[in-house]
Amino acid sequence: MTRADRFGIVMRLGRRLACLATFPAPPCSRPAETERPDIPEMPGEKHPLSIQLLETHRLTPNAARVALMEILLASPQRHLNPEQLCAAMLRRNNGQSISSFKKAIYDLADLGPLARVVVSDKKNRSVTFYELADQPVHRHLYCTHCASLTEVFDAALEQTVRQHFLAHGLIPAKADLALPGICADCQPRSPAPCPATSAAPC
Numbered sequence: 169m170t171r172a173d174r175f176g177i178v179m180r181l182g183r184r185l186a187c188l189a190t191f192p193a194p195p196c197s198r199p200a201e202t203e204r205p206d207i208p209e210m211p212g213e214k215h216p217l218s219i220q221l222l223e224t225h226r227l228t229p230n231a232a233r234v235a236l237m238e239i240l241l242a243s244p245q246r247h248l249n250p251e252q253l254c255a256a257m258l259r260r261n262n263g264q265s266i267s268s269f270k271k272a273i274y275d276l277a278d279l280g281p282l283a284r285v286v287v288s289d290k291k292n293r294s295v296t297f298y299e300l301a302d303q304p305v306h307r308h309l310y311c312t313h314c315a316s317l318t319e320v321f322d323a324a325l326e327q328t329v330r331q332h333f334l335a336h337g338l339i340p341a342k343a344d345l346a347l348p349g350i351c352a353d354c355q356p357r358s359p360a361p362c363p364a365t366s367a368a369p370c
């Protein structure tokens with residue numbers, strides 16, 4: 169990893185922490201969990217960001233949850249599916265079991281720190297991506313060709329959607345159904361026009 173890469177990661181971590189300060193976790197009536205953490209804690213030592221994010225949501229930072237948060241914090245992509253998350257976990261090679269890691273993914277998506285983005289792939293199969301819930305509510309556009317996700321932040325749209333939920337007595341789930349399409353890079357290029365003076369056929 170180059171010095172520039174390391175600097176980039178540090179800057180991203182700082183921005184995400186600042187964002188959390190702006191958008192704190194909603195008050196929670198659920199009692200704090202009583203499961204004992206299996207992460208060693210040094211007296212007086214400041215917790216890493218992964219543990220701070222879990223504690224913001226009053227969640228016990230067990231090893232699988234911390235590994236998951238660290239993978240998402242370090243990833244250059246914001247949205248990762250379970251297959252990508254598990255591959256990243258196996259590359260770390262720190263003794264996590266797949267089952268406890270998958271449980272951490274589903275738990276953290278249900279309990280607050282992660283948000284789900286559900287996309288429909290080329291074969292109409294649903295795939296769920298996960299991202300850190302450290303951004304304001306937003307929507308996603310999904311390219312069915314290259315599988316890229318584009319985030320859309322639109323406060324007026326969110327207000328309208330909230331009003332529709334309210335009017336029909338629904339509480340919005342913490343998941344977004346991405347709108348499918350073909351991104352600019354994947355759209356077929358129209359052939360270049362022939363130069364008017366060219367004698368050779370194009």
Ligand SMILES: [Zn+2]
Pocket residue numbers: 311312313314315316350351352353354
């Ligand atoms: Zn594309």
Ligand SMILES: [Zn+2]
Pocket residue numbers: 246247285299306308319
């Ligand atoms: Zn997103």
